[in-house]
Structure formats: C-alpha cells, structure tokens
Amino acid sequence: xxxxxxxxxxxxxxxxxxxxxxxxxxxxxxxxxxxxxxxxxxxxxxxxxxxxxxxxxxxxxxxxxxxxxxxxxxxxxxxxxxxxxxxxxxxxxxxxxxxxxxxxxxxxxxxxxx
Amino acid sequence: xxxxxxxxxxxxxxxxxxxxxxxxxxxxxxxxxxxxxxxxxxxxxxxxxxxxxxxxxxxxxxxxxxxxxxxxxxxxxxxxxxxxxxxxxxxxxxxxxxxxxxxxxxxxxxxxxxxxxx
Numbered sequence: 273x274x275x276x277x278x279x280x281x282x283x284x285x286x287x288x289x290x291x292x293x294x295x296x297x298x299x300x301x302x303x304x305x306x307x308x309x310x311x312x313x314x315x316x317x318x319x320x321x322x323x324x325x326x327x328x329x330x331x332x333x334x335x336x337x338x339x340x341x342x343x344x345x346x347x348x349x350x351x352x353x354x355x356x357x358x359x360x361x362x363x364x365x366x367x368x369x370x371x372x373x374x375x376x377x378x379x380x381x382x383x384x385x386x
Numbered sequence: 387x388x389x390x391x392x393x394x395x396x397x398x399x400x401x402x403x404x405x406x407x408x409x410x411x412x413x414x415x416x417x418x419x420x421x422x423x424x425x426x427x428x429x430x431x432x433x434x435x436x437x438x439x440x441x442x443x444x445x446x447x448x449x450x451x452x453x454x455x456x457x458x459x460x461x462x463x464x465x466x467x468x469x470x471x472x473x474x475x476x477x478x479x480x481x482x483x484x485x486x487x488x489x490x491x492x493x494x495x496x497x498x499x500x501x502x503x504x
Contacts, residue, residue, distance in 0.1 A: 314494035377431035
C-alpha cells in the first residue's frame with residue numbers, strides 16, 4: 273500500500289515551458305487535492321476534485337490546469353511556467369464524507385522555474 | 387472565508403520539556419474540524435491530531451494534546467516530554483464540515499518551526 277505518490281520529486285523548468293505533475297493514490301479515495309507551499313505562507317489549495325471526471329478551483333488556481341480522468345490519478349499542469357510558480361507542490365487525497373475524514377499527503381514535488 | 391493564524395513563527399524547547407504551540411482561527415460556521423500537521427525536514431505532511439468542533443473533550447494522542455476553546459476560536463497543541471524527533475514545522479489547519487460543497491478543503495496556518503534542544 274503506497275498511499276499517495278507524486279512524480280517527479282524535483283524539476284527545473286525555464287520560463288514558458290510546460291509540464292505535468294502526476295499524483296496517484298491507491299486508497300480508493302474520492303477526493304483529491306493539489307496544494308502549493310511557499311515560505312511563510314503555509315499550504316494553499318490550487319485545485320481539487322470530488323470524484324472522477326470532476327475538478328474545481330481552489331484558492332490560487334491561476335496558471336494551473338488539472339484533470340481527473342481516472343479515480344486514482346490527479347494531474348496538475350502548468351502550460352507556461354513562470355518564476356512565481358517556483359514552489360513545493362503537494363497532492364493529497366481523502367475518504368469522502370465520513371466524520372473521520374483525513375487528508376493523506378504525498379511526499380511533495382519541488383519545482384524551480386528559472 | 388475561514389482564516390487560520392499561527393502567531394509564533396519559531397519555538398524552541400529543551401528535550402523532555404513541554405511546549406505549547408498556538409493557533410487561532412476565524413469562521414462563521416459552527417461545525418468544523420481542526421488539525422495539527424507535522425512537517426519534518428523530509429517535507430512529508432504527517433497528521434498529528436484532529437479535533438471535532440462538536441466535541442467538548444480535548445483530543446489527545448500519546449504525548450500530544452490540544453486545548454480547544456471554541457468560543458475563543460483557539461486551538462493550541464501541547465507536546466509533552468519533547469523528543470528530538472519532534473523537531474519539525476507544525477501546521478494548524480481548518481476544515482469545514484460541509485464536505486460536498488467545499489470538497490473538504492483544508493485551510494492552513496503559516497506554520498511554527500519547532501526546535502528541540504538536547
């Protein structure tokens with residue numbers, strides 16, 4: 273049982289390049305999330321999904337797109353990377369609607385945009 | 387919108403001593419959940435403890451306990467018998483109980499960096 277995994281662990285991009293971050297979970301969770309973590313600001317929600325085929329905007333969605341074609345995968349795309357998108361990106365998943373609902377996090381992806 | 391504030395960017399404690407990390411939040415909701423997450427240097431986010439707002443009893447998990455003051459919107463974390471492995475960044479987080487509407491998103495505070503001195 274791997275939990276939540278993220279690919280890649282680290283990436284360097286040049287301004288204007290595109291890339292996709294992959295998140296996979298093997299816990300059959302309905303909900304999945306993408307956060308970014310910047311120094312002194314905690315984690316902020318970029319986009320989330322409440323089920324296969326659904327996506328919704330979070331707190332800081334600009335410059336990012338997401339897709340949830342399969343229940344176990346949640347992709348985060350940067351179409352044209354900017355230096356302001358240098359950050360650590362965390363994916364999380366959770367079991368839906370139970371009072372014990374807890375978000376489980378992946379190990380993070382460090383992205384540097386030059 | 388909900389906000390979470392951690393007013394202590396850094397804290398330190400001697401090994402085996404007790405330390406309390408502060409967290410306040412702002413919400414107009416009556417039903418919600420509060421969490422403390424630990425982030426060691428590995429960057430992995432680890433759930434430490436959770437509290438349901440409808441429960442008056444403070445949550446405890448081994449050496450970790452909370453002081454939940456709903457009226458004051460305060461949610462502090464107490465770490466007893468501190469260990470070197472407790473050194474990490476600690477985040478307080480809020481989640482609405484309105485799961486379907488909000489997607490159960492977490493709102494995080496800025497974090498408190500805890501140092502444990504031997």
